[in-house]
Amino acid sequence: MVDKNTAPKDDGTVRPMPLFYTNPAPLDSKRHANLALKKNFGFDYASDVNAVPVNMIEMPQVCHFYPIAFSPDENATPVAIMGLRDNENLFVNNKGTWEEGAYIPAYIRRYPFIFSELPGSDQLTLCVDINDKVTEENGEQKFFDTDGKPSALAQNALEFCKSYHAAAQQTLEFSRYLAASGLLVDRKAEIVVAGNRRINFAGFRILDEQKLTQMDDKDFLEWRKRGWLPFLYAHLFSGSQWQRLTRLLNEKLEKEDSKKK
Known part of the structure; x- marks a missing residue:
């Protein structure tokens, strides 16, 4: 399935596989005539990651649940x-269920679909990650109907990926501008959890609130003109969610400790 939107030209460099994806392939009505999406395959695929990319437009929602x-x-x-330790997502339980009521970022909801640029083409093509955990032959949720036309499922996936791609392009402009602004600082955190255990968390940057308040009027007005100020504030508000992560990890550690007794 091909979208009419165009993608940047391929520069010939080898890019790593996107997070979660192992075998993404373009959906083809002949090759995948009987291929279907498994029902309720859960969120096990996201259980061992402690951070995922988010788009700028969803930051006001994300900030209520995650730093x-x-x-x-x-x-x-x-x-x-989403987690304080490597390979651990505190929002996915051992049944593959997401914590009830918590916002699920679009990057996670998009899976197993993704846009890709085929070699020799500048068109975006809808792909699906083909593996036994999420896809099956002759299942109920097929990607194509008996006439070889995209099913409602495939059409909805295409529209979602189109929206995601557009938001990602806006985010790239925002984040690169932010990176060049000098407002970001490297951050390390030491978090104390149950049993007086200490966890060192590093490798990320945050907004320096003092630099933001000291920004000159011209630069501040430029951020406002671009409509980006709400997203800076969403980031600042999200800082309170470190406490949520600490609480979730403490609850998990307490359960682990009780099983050892």
């Missing part, structure tokens, strides 16, 4: 922090 930080590279990608 928002920025990657240390020149892109300064905004990410939602």
